[in-house]
Structure formats: C-alpha cells, structure tokens
Amino acid sequence: MLHELVGAGEEEDLDAGVKRIAVLEKDLGVQLFSRTARGARLTIDGQAFLPYARALLQAEERAAASVRPGRRALRVDVIGRRLSLAGLLRDFHRAYPETDLDVVTLFDSDTAIAAVRSGTIDATFRAVTMPGRQLPGGIEATPVFDEPLHLFTGPAHEFAAARAIAPAQLAGRRIWMPGNMPGTEWAAYYDELAAAFGLTIDSVGPNFGIEPLLDTIANSSTLATFVSEQTPLVWPAGHDLRRIPLHDPTPVYPHSLIWRTDNPHPALIALRDHLTSAYPGRPHSGIWTPNWSATG
Incomplete structure (x- = not known):
C-alpha cells in the first residue's frame, strides 16, 4: 500500500x-x-x-x-577475523573499494560449504579437502595462499633463542593447541603434521582464547604452540614471546577459496581474479603440506 x-x-x-x-x-x-x-x-x-x-x-x-544474490554485498566466510584471511579480504577491498563486502565467520568446513551450496554465502576460505571428504558437485576450489607456520614459545623454552628450526627437531615435543577441535580441517592438518614429524599435538583445554594462551606460553619452559606467519598477535612487553620460523621443510597451511560455479554475484569473479593473480603457486620443494591438500 x-x-x-x-x-x-x-x-x-x-x-x-x-x-x-x-x-x-x-x-x-x-x-x-x-x-x-x-x-x-x-x-x-x-x-x-x-x-x-x-x-x-x-x-x-x-x-x-x-x-538478494547478485544485489547484496559479496558475502565471504573466514575462520577468524584476526587471521591472515581477513587481511586478504582487506587487500581486496582496498583494490576494489566500490565493492560492498560482508565478512562472516562460520566455524567448520561442513557448515561453510553447505552455506556456499545454498547461496547463503558466496565464498569461503578453507583447507581442502580433508581425509575421506570430497567437495560436492558444482563446488570448486582454488589455492590462494600457502601460509608458513612458526613455533611460538616463551623466553625459557629450549628453542627460544633459535633463529629457525626444522620440524624434525620437534620430534617427541608437545605442541599445545587447545583450539583444535576434532572434525575440523585445521585439526586434520595438525594431526597429519604431528604424524609426519613425530611430535604430539595436545588439544587439552579448555580453550579460553588467544590472550590466556599467550599468558600460559609466556610462563612455561616446556609448552609451545604453532601460529601462522601472518597471524597478528600483540602481547605485554613482559611476556617476551618468540616467533620462530620453521624450515627444511617449511610447513605451510594451504588456504583455498571455495565457491559455487553457478553463483551469479558480479563481484565474485573480481575476488577470484584478485586472489589468484597474487598467488605465486606452490613450490615443488622446500615445503610441507598434507597429502590431502588440494594443489589446484
């Protein structure tokens, strides 16, 4: 009326x-x-x-x-707004400031891919594919970012003074990652990393978030964790935390962009082109990724 x-x-x-x-x-x-x-x-x-x-x-x-698909903002899922993937989207928005962008956070891969299939979201960043799982028909993925891992320790840890270490040096050590939830793609990644290099991933919680984890790592001589190279972290000066690169080989976390092939959103092509043009390709040597990681 x-x-x-x-x-x-x-x-x-x-x-x-x-x-x-x-x-x-x-x-x-x-x-x-x-x-x-x-x-x-x-x-x-x-x-x-x-x-x-x-x-x-x-x-x-x-x-x-x-x-309304095709008219609403481009809706993209990232696992966390404080992780490197959010930075990739910020770079895209700086390159295409006229594009409306809606950033959402879905927890697990199954939920995210179901949302892509239904058209609720236009794309998601995930590690694909997990063991025993394949992408549904009509869904495609392409690698867009391989992020190196760092070992994260307090000042009293045995590797605190190292400029770099090899993953094999972590054999028999405990890596504390209380955020690793069974069934998630990142838990599958770290489980295979642990098996490949003989280390132990300890997911005993509870998971109180990043700040309490930093406090615990800072005060321990035995606990360490993994962080991605471009994960932004800020901690009190007194913590004296250390980020130690891993080399020979360098474990990289394989981020892929996943989308539905018949998605009509006009900005989706621009996002794919922006990300793939910046991706240098995966080196043939010197890195480690899971056997199930898609290489495009």
Missing part, C-alpha cells in the same frame, strides 16, 4: 491502487487524499505521512538488497 501512496503523491492521479489506499486510510483513521473529478491530492495528513512512507520503502529496498 505504501507503494501506491508514494506513487500517487508524486503523479497526482488515481490508479488501480486507490482501493488499497482506502484500506490504509481506514486503518490509520485519517484521509490521506482529497479526491475530486480531476484526480486526487494529498491532504495535510497525507503530506505528513508521505516522507515516512518513502523512508519505509527505501528501508524495504535496502533490506531486500542485503540478502
């Missing part, structure tokens, strides 16, 4: 919507138009009501556009 009111107020003629406007007038208990043989004009009440009606219609259009 508001559509008819706005149109009639602008065009000053009666049309098929006049009956619906009459229903609106009855509901409001006021006359919005004065009707004559020549047409209709807004009454004082109609003039007062019209700006609010316009605002409601504009809000309706914005609400519809926010969820």
